[in-house]
Amino acid sequence: MYQAMRQRLGHQQWWPGDGPLEVCIGAILTQNTSWSNVESAIANLKAADCMTVGRLDAIPREALAELIRPVGYFKLKAKRLKNFIALVGEGFGDDIEAFLDRSGEVLRQQLLGVNGIGPETADSIILYAAELPSFVVDTYTHRILLRHGLISPQDDYQAVKDLFEWTLPQDVDLWGDFHAQLVAVGKNFCRRRRPLCEGCPLEQFPHDITDPTD
DNA sequence: TGCCAGGCCGGGT
DNA sequence: ACCCGGCATGGC
Numbered sequence: 001m002y003q004a005m006r007q008r009l010g011h012q013q014w015w016p017g018d019g020p021l022e023v024c025i026g027a028i029l030t031q032n033t034s035w036s037n038v039e040s041a042i043a044n045l046k047a048a049d050c051m052t053v054g055r056l057d058a059i060p061r062e063a064l065a066e067l068i069r070p071v072g073y074f075k076l077k078a079k080r081l082k083n084f085i086a087l088v089g090e091g092f093g094d095d096i097e098a099f100l101d102r103s104g105e106v107l108r109q110q111l112l113g114v115n116g117i118g119p120e121t122a123d124s125i126i127l128y129a130a131e132l133p134s135f136v137v138d139t140y141t142h143r144i145l146l147r148h149g150l151i152s153p154q155d156d157y158q159a160v161k162d163l164f165e166w167t168l169p170q171d172v173d174l175w176g177d178f179h180a181q182l183v184a185v186g187k188n189f190c191r192r193r194r195p196l197c198e199g200c201p202l203e204q205f206p207h208d209i210t211d212p213t214d
Numbered sequence: 215t216g217c218c219a220g221g222c223c224g225g226g227t
Numbered sequence: 228a229c230c231c232g233g234c235a236t237g238g239c
Binding site: 216217218222224227 | 228229230231233234238239
């Protein structure tokens with residue numbers, strides 16, 4: 001399935017955006033939000049010279065919220081950004097690289113301890129910012145695998161993550177691009193409550209679910 | 215015009 | 228252990 005998507009769509013070159021801090025910020029801001037909204041919020045942060053740990057720590061939460069308004073849930077996400085920045089600042093000052101330069105297990109545990117960072121956001125940061133192998137599962141991943149009968153509805157985040165991590169060679173570029181391909185397919189061919197995926201790169205693979213509830 | 219977007223949390227059963 | 232409402236702007 002990866003080869004089929006890759007052939008049709010080409011390498012997705014994820015994460016879109018620049019540098020490890022921007023990846024972390026984007027991962028939090030894009031929670032249940034389209035990436036185009038995140039782009040304009042990130043542009044605001046850059047224009048306000050706030051794309052550093054120090055500036056994000058210094059800026060008042062209310063002002064930060066205004067800068068990221070386009071992402072929606074902006075008050076909530078301002079809080080979540082602050083929580084993440086506090087974790088980095090506690091041990092590493094402004095040095096995001098040093099914060100990320102630790103084992104994936106330690107990183108994941110610390111990230112999950114932050115209010116506002118759940119499994120997908122943590123894994124996105126580990127895979128795309130720290131560049132360590134940690135497969136990212138999102139709603140598209142769930143949906144696509146469910147439609148193809150590869151998982152059951154009650155399989156949780158960890159079960160789906162395990163399926164990928166135990167099956168694929170442990171390769172950061174492969175895992176990163178695989179997730180990116182699934183998002184591309186999800187956005188364009190596998191939308192919510194739509195049974196048919198006309199022209200989908202995965203059309204050749206069996207669809208066991210003909211009446212999707214998701 | 216309504217539905218959806220690259221989730222996560224807190225409170226209620 | 229689940230289930231649900233809340234969070235909110237922008238694009239199609």
